Amino acid sequence: MAAETVTKRGKLIVFSAPSGTGKSTVARMVRERIGDLGFSVSATTRTMRPGEEDGVDYHFLSRESFERKIQEGGFIEHEFFFGNFYGTLLDKTMEAVDSGKSLLLDLDVKGALNLKHIFGDQALLVFLKPPSMEELARRLEGRSSEGPDALKIRLDRAAMELSQADRFDYVVTNDDLDETVDAVTARINEFLSQS
Numbered sequence: 795m796a797a798e799t800v801t802k803r804g805k806l807i808v809f810s811a812p813s814g815t816g817k818s819t820v821a822r823m824v825r826e827r828i829g830d831l832g833f834s835v836s837a838t839t840r841t842m843r844p845g846e847e848d849g850v851d852y853h854f855l856s857r858e859s860f861e862r863k864i865q866e867g868g869f870i871e872h873e874f875f876f877g878n879f880y881g882t883l884l885d886k887t888m889e890a891v892d893s894g895k896s897l898l899l900d901l902d903v904k905g906a907l908n909l910k911h912i913f914g915d916q917a918l919l920v921f922l923k924p925p926s927m928e929e930l931a932r933r934l935e936g937r938s939s940e941g942p943d944a945l946k947i948r949l950d951r952a953a954m955e956l957s958q959a960d961r962f963d964y965v966v967t968n969d970d971l972d973e974t975v976d977a978v979t980a981r982i983n984e985f986l987s988q989s
Contacts, residue, residue, distance in 0.1 A: 803916060806891065806909065807899070808906045809900050809901075810903050814933040815922045816974075817900065821900060824982065827979045833897065834886075835852060836880055836882055837879075838853070839856065839857045840877075857879070860881070864879075868884055870901070870912065887899075918985040919961075919962040921964070921966075
């Protein structure tokens with residue numbers, strides 16, 4: 795009788811943070827240090843741009859298909875902005891975990907908490923905090939990409955997101971990029987090494 799091959803299940807690492815906290819930079823640096831950590835590819839209804847590839851840059855779906863998947867509960871989270879839907883596909887995430895692949899996901903607070911509800915101990919939720927709301931406002935103002943009304947909306951959302959930080963598995967303040975990346979990488983490596 796042939797021995798069965800048992801595939802170890804993959805794990806999910808979720809980053810959430812208010813806009814302007816440095817989440818994308820930290821995520822990129824962590825992925826450079828943890829070579830076998832994949833990145834979750836989101837779905838969208840927007841048109842594919844030149845040079846983009848379906849399943850690599852995004853999973854490009856028709857609006858009808860996306861809305862059907864919403865009705866069927868096919869997303870961990872989804873949002874509608876700038877005239878298009880964006881979301882994280884539940885089936886693609888399940889496939890990765892079941893095949894033994896660990897993924898890094900960039901989700902808002904609501905999406906992160908929903909993912910934890912679905913995957914439980916297979917998921918590590920990491921929340922990045924700014925040093926202070928004042929520093930966050932300074933960083934957002936430094937982008938010069940938004941007017942005062944949009945800035946207020948982002949700061950109000952940041953306050954709501956920060957109020958949920960204690961529901962995450964690991965919270966770190968990003969006041970020194972290298973120290974933050976060191977700390978987050980160490981915590982993720984510890985999580986990935988657990989059976």
